[in-house]
Amino acid sequence: MNVFATALFVCGALIAKSVSANTPDGAVIAQQGNGHGVAPCMACHAADGSGQSAAGFPRLAGLSPTYLRKQLDDFANGSRTNATMQPVASGLSDAERDAVAAYYGGLPVPRVAPASVPSGEVAQLAQTLATRGRWPKGVPACEQCHGPGGMGVGDHFPPLAGQPALYLGNQLHAWQQVARRNDPLQLMQSVAGKLNDADIAAISAWYAAQPATLAKEQQP
Amino acid sequence: MKPLRWLAMTVLLALAACHRSEPQAASPAPHASAAVTPVTKDAGRFEPPAESSMPADDFGKQILLGRQIFNDTSHYAQAYVGNALTCENCHLDAGRLANSAPMWGAYPMYPAYRAKTHRVNTFAERLQGCFQYSMNGKAPPLGDDVLVALEAYAYWMSQHESIGVAPPGHGYPKLPKPAQAPDYARGAAVFKRDCALCHGDNGQGQQTAGRTVFPPLWGPQSFNWGAGMERLDNAVGFIKANMPLGRGDMLTDQDAWDVAYFMNAHERPQDPRFRGSVAETRKAYHDTPYSLYGVTVNGKALGEGTAHP
Numbered sequence: 223m224n225v226f227a228t229a230l231f232v233c234g235a236l237i238a239k240s241v242s243a244n245t246p247d248g249a250v251i252a253q254q255g256n257g258h259g260v261a262p263c264m265a266c267h268a269a270d271g272s273g274q275s276a277a278g279f280p281r282l283a284g285l286s287p288t289y290l291r292k293q294l295d296d297f298a299n300g301s302r303t304n305a306t307m308q309p310v311a312s313g314l315s316d317a318e319r320d321a322v323a324a325y326y327g328g329l330p331v332p333r334v335a336p337a338s339v340p341s342g343e344v345a346q347l348a349q350t351l352a353t354r355g356r357w358p359k360g361v362p363a364c365e366q367c368h369g370p371g372g373m374g375v376g377d378h379f380p381p382l383a384g385q386p387a388l389y390l391g392n393q394l395h396a397w398q399q400v401a402r403r404n405d406p407l408q409l410m411q412s413v414a415g416k417l418n419d420a421d422i423a424a425i426s427a428w429y430a431a432q433p434a435t436l437a438k439e440q441q442p
Numbered sequence: 443m444k445p446l447r448w449l450a451m452t453v454l455l456a457l458a459a460c461h462r463s464e465p466q467a468a469s470p471a472p473h474a475s476a477a478v479t480p481v482t483k484d485a486g487r488f489e490p491p492a493e494s495s496m497p498a499d500d501f502g503k504q505i506l507l508g509r510q511i512f513n514d515t516s517h518y519a520q521a522y523v524g525n526a527l528t529c530e531n532c533h534l535d536a537g538r539l540a541n542s543a544p545m546w547g548a549y550p551m552y553p554a555y556r557a558k559t560h561r562v563n564t565f566a567e568r569l570q571g572c573f574q575y576s577m578n579g580k581a582p583p584l585g586d587d588v589l590v591a592l593e594a595y596a597y598w599m600s601q602h603e604s605i606g607v608a609p610p611g612h613g614y615p616k617l618p619k620p621a622q623a624p625d626y627a628r629g630a631a632v633f634k635r636d637c638a639l640c641h642g643d644n645g646q647g648q649q650t651a652g653r654t655v656f657p658p659l660w661g662p663q664s665f666n667w668g669a670g671m672e673r674l675d676n677a678v679g680f681i682k683a684n685m686p687l688g689r690g691d692m693l694t695d696q697d698a699w700d701v702a703y704f705m706n707a708h709e710r711p712q713d714p715r716f717r718g719s720v721a722e723t724r725k726a727y728h729d730t731p732y733s734l735y736g737v738t739v740n741g742k743a744l745g746e747g748t749a750h751p
Contacts, residue, residue, distance in 0.1 A: 357534060357539050358489075358539075366687060367656075369650040370653050376648050409689065412688055413688055
């Protein structure tokens with residue numbers, strides 16, 4: 223190989239490296255942080271993006287990248303408040319937010335044993351709210367927007383199934399208290415305002431116990 | 443003679459409406475563009491029985507089947523459905539919700555003479571129309587399990603109501619005429635702002651796991667040109683009272699008229715009563731200012747129908 227070709231190869235490799243340094247790697251941010259003070263996401267959301275149910279940290283794996291990106295923006299701008307996530311989101315650049323959202327969106331939904339299924343009246347209340355809502359009070363069924371089994375629909379209606387009960391309950395309370403107000407058309411603020419504490423406890427426990435992927439026999 | 447013509451038309455429309463107009467509801471004064479007609483407050487409204495009170499016997503089984511057809515029509519009434527809709531898309535809460543054409547508002551009003559068919563129709567015949575037009579499918583034959591179950595469900599829901607008295611909350615609310623004639627461009631802006639989130643930028647709704655979560659509003663998988671929802675006065679009442687889901691009564695009257703116009707200014711499956719030409723069909727079945735069938739909107743002549751999916 224002549225000197226010229228070698229020089230060309232080295233130049234090319236250097237250019238490639240500098241390009242990749244400018245394009246943040248979502249996996250690297252998730253595992254190591256961004257090198258500018260943002261901690262690795264996996265510290266709370268787990269290496270496989272499944273979250274930590276005991277602490278109420280949600281699953282990110284398999285969620286819509288558009289949804290994840292919007293949440294990061296909203297943590298940064300304060301329309302969704304969270305003491306941990308606010309500095310994290312604010313510390314990520316535009317490109318880093320995109321990268322990390324794309325990374326988690328592309329991860330497969332982890333196979334995690336769902337929480338134990340509620341029983342008795344709690345289960346009945348939850349199932350009614352999930353599948354039928356409480357229309358005389360103007361509450362649609364969760365499924366009417368979040369899809370059958372709470373699997374999530376498109377870029378604006380995230381999955382509820384398999385998310386930690388603590389996380390789901392925290393969000394519903396945050397909407398009630400208008401601490402979270404980043405929902406399109408104020409759909410969730412409207413719904414949460416019509417729920418009581420018992421409703422929130424029941425529906426949170428219910429969805430935490432639902433499988434995050436629809437089993438074949440459940441599919442219509 | 444314009445005002446007289448309008449009056450005559452209004453009387454005709456009232457007669458032709460799918461659901462009877464409220465007895466002597468005082469017509470509100472004309473509204474400014476930001477007018478808001480409250481449609482969801484109604485004291486002393488009929489409460490349908492709790493679902494937990496369905497009987498557990500053989501009759502109860504038919505009632506339950508009716509409820510199931512309502513929520514998952516393409517599964518439980520597959521043979522008669524030709525699109526991606528369910529009964530519940532237009533009759534919220536499985537046909538129980540006031541101002542969303544509840545079954546307890548319709549059942550006590552049949553048999554009834556209907557201008558749409560020029561004869562007295564039974565409730566079961568009325569249900570056949572839903573499948574032919576709103577579901578863009580086939581009418582189940584009289585006596586078919588699907589019709590029997592739906593009728594049983596509606597009957598059960600209407601217990602203790604007066605026969606022949608339209609209860610408050612029946613049908614869709616009648617909105618006063620808009621301050622400005624409904625407009626496609628304004629409607630498109632309302633759609634983008636308040637509807638596209640769920641129904642998609644192209645109005646085709648959203649599906650997940652092969653199931654329609656948000657219904658398509660036009661196109662081959664939506665209701666056809668013969669459906670009641672094709673009429674602007676029906677569509678505007680539904681939209682105003684019930685959309686966005688869970689946030690009914692949010693839109694101004696003008697926004698609701700504009701977006702109803704926008705929705706119905708799109709192509710959808712042909713009217714099954716098609717008479718060989720759009721003009722003839724309009725004359726026979728759509729001769730009202732509340733139908734855009736055969737009308738040119740935004741440079742497009744409506745009523746050609748969509749290809750069968």
